[in-house]
Amino acid sequence: MRLGVLTGGGDCPGLNAVIRAVVRRGVRAHGMDFVGIQDGWRGLLDDATQPLGIAETTGILPRGGTILGSSGANPYRFEDGPAKVAATLERHGLDGVVAIGGEGTLGAAARLAEEGLKVVGVPKTIDNDLGGTDVTVGFHTAVQVATDAIDRLHSTAESHDRVMLVEVMGRNAGWIAVYAGMAGGADAILIPEQPFDLDDGCDHLRRRHASRSSFSIVVVAEGAVPKEGTLELPEPPVDENGFPRLGGVAYHLAPEIEKRTGFQTRVTILGHLQRGGSPVAFDRVLGTRFGIAAADLVAAGGWGRMVARKAQDIGDVTLAEAVAQRNLLPPELYREAEVFFG
Numbered sequence: 001m002r003l004g005v006l007t008g009g010g011d012c013p014g015l016n017a018v019i020r021a022v023v024r025r026g027v028r029a030h031g032m033d034f035v036g037i038q039d040g041w042r043g044l045l046d047d048a049t050q051p052l053g054i055a056e057t058t059g060i061l062p063r064g065g066t067i068l069g070s071s072g073a074n075p076y077r078f079e080d081g082p083a084k085v086a087a088t089l090e091r092h093g094l095d096g097v098v099a100i101g102g103e104g105t106l107g108a109a110a111r112l113a114e115e116g117l118k119v120v121g122v123p124k125t126i127d128n129d130l131g132g133t134d135v136t137v138g139f140h141t142a143v144q145v146a147t148d149a150i151d152r153l154h155s156t157a158e159s160h161d162r163v164m165l166v167e168v169m170g171r172n173a174g175w176i177a178v179y180a181g182m183a184g185g186a187d188a189i190l191i192p193e194q195p196f197d198l199d200d201g202c203d204h205l206r207r208r209h210a211s212r213s214s215f216s217i218v219v220v221a222e223g224a225v226p227k228e229g230t231l232e233l234p235e236p237p238v239d240e241n242g243f244p245r246l247g248g249v250a251y252h253l254a255p256e257i258e259k260r261t262g263f264q265t266r267v268t269i270l271g272h273l274q275r276g277g278s279p280v281a282f283d284r285v286l287g288t289r290f291g292i293a294a295a296d297l298v299a300a301g302g303w304g305r306m307v308a309r310k311a312q313d314i315g316d317v318t319l320a321e322a323v324a325q326r327n328l329l330p331p332e333l334y335r336e337a338e339v340f341f342g
Contacts, residue, residue, distance in 0.1 A: 002033045003298060004089065004097045005052060007066040008040030008073070008105030012126045012138025013279030014287040015066040018100050020057040021291025022122075027054055030299045035092055040101070041108055042073035044085040049092060061284060064277045072239065074108045082112060089117075096303060098294050100124050102136070103323060104243070106306060110319035113304040120297050121306035121319050122290050126274055129173035129326045132317035133308035137290060140282040142169065142274040143179045149270055150184030150217060157215040163205060163257055163265040167220045167250040169274050171243075174329040176274070177221035178337050187216040188341050192223035193329050197230050198253065202260040208342045209263065216263075220253065222246040231256070247271065289314050 005022055007015050019036075026032035036052035037043035050056075050068070060067055075081030089097070096118030099109045102125030109119045123130045126142035146168045157164040166186075170176045174191025181189040187208060190196045205216050223246050226233065233252055236244040250267045258265040279287070286309065293307040293314045306322045308315055 001030070001095050001298070002035065002093050004035050004037045004044070004049070004092070004094045005068065006037035006040050006043060006097060006099055007068050007070045007124070008099065008101035009070060009125070010072070010102070010275060011065045011070050012124055012275050013064045013141035013277060014137040014283035015100060015124060016057075016060040016063050017279060017284045017287030018122050018124065018137060018291040018294070019052075019067065020060055021288040022098055022295050023052060023057045024054060025292045025295035026298070030295060032295065032298070035094060036068045037097070039069040039071040040073055040105060041075050041085070042071045043069075044088045044097075045073060045075060045078055045081060047088045047091065062278050064279065072104055074104060076108060076111060082115060085112065085117070096120070096298060098122065098298065100137075102127070102130060103326070106130070106319055107323045110323050113319055118303045119319070120294050120302060121322065122294050123306060123308065123322065126169060126176065127171045127173050128175040129171060129328065130322055131325045131327050132306060132322040133327070134311065135286065135309055137283055137287045138275075138279070139175065140286075141277070141280045142176050143183065144280050145274045145277065146176055146180035146219075146270055147183040149268065149273075150180060150186060150219065153217060153268060154185070157217055160264065161214040163216045163218060163261070163263045165218050165220050165250040165254055165257075165265065165267045167222055167247070167267065167269040169270070170221045170223060171246060172223045172328070173326060174221045174223075174334070177219045178329055178333060181219035182337050182340065184217070184219070185340070186219040188218045189334075189337055190218065190224035191221045191329060191334065192225060193331070194334055195225050195227040197227045198256055199230070199260070202257060204342060205257070205261055205263065220250045222249060224249055
């Protein structure tokens with residue numbers, strides 16, 4: 001069997017662990033051959049490939065990013081896109097594809113699978129918002145990066161008696177914000193799942209500064225939204241796939257907080273720092289387990305499915321189930337974080 005492997009969407013730590021494990025398991029256990037597809041689905045649209053075997057995957061486990069390159073290209077946004085994908089697969093004699101990606105990449109995979117493409121998915125996104133799996137590749141490294149930043153900001157916030165807003169990624173899910181906020185001892189966390197009232201938040205900061213401390217750390221998820229009618233924020237632009245291009249909400253909140261409280265307020269937006277660098281041990285192990293499971297799933301003919309982690313077990317779900325609904329932060333976890341606000 002001859003397979004293509006691609007990584008799509010935003011890069012994240014742990015992608016190379018998946019690639020390495022798919023290839024090694026596929027070659028050694030199932031006698032498979034592999035072709036690397038460059039830059040996600042774009043590689044199948046443009047016929048851009050590269051060799052991919054055990055030699056090409058040696059030494060890549062601790063490396064961030066992806067040796068295959070990545071893009072947010074969606075075949076359905078190009079004229080005759082699905083037909084071009086099928087033609088490239090036929091040209092290279094590929095029996096199927098292992099697609100490693102998030103909502104956009106696997107959403108396209110689900111549609112292509114319905115039309116007959118043989119594809120197996122692997123869930124990766126620092127946002128941890130894919131359905132069907134408890135956790136995705138890249139999430140825990142992003143949390144560690146954000147936690148390290150919060151730890152560093154504590155000292156400068158305390159030195160200058162400031163409110164520090166730390167904006168983290170996550171799109172419409174608050175996983176990174178809550179995990180990093182809890183681990184870093186944040187004094188408040190704003191997430192998309194719990195619309196905030198800025199007046200209430202400022203009252204909280206004033207009480208905290210009056211009674212116990214002269215500084216505060218507030219973690220802000222990039223998709224955080226105010227309660228309806230309490231604060232006007234500009235509509236974000238959309239990307240090439242029609243998704244809102246989030247980021248920068250903290251810049252709109254900082255002057256409002258400073259005006260309402262009188263406290264100096266500064267902003268740190270971590271942005272793509274959360275995507276880069278070497279993966280933590282958790283993501284290396286998770287990526288490895290996912291890659292092994294993906295190769296085994298292909299060998300078993302499990303096309304149209306995505307490998308997934310439930311509790312400690314690696315299983316699989318349909319691609320349609322994985323992208324049908326976002327995995328949002330449970331309210332009970334946010335309530336646990338609220339215990340430490342203030």
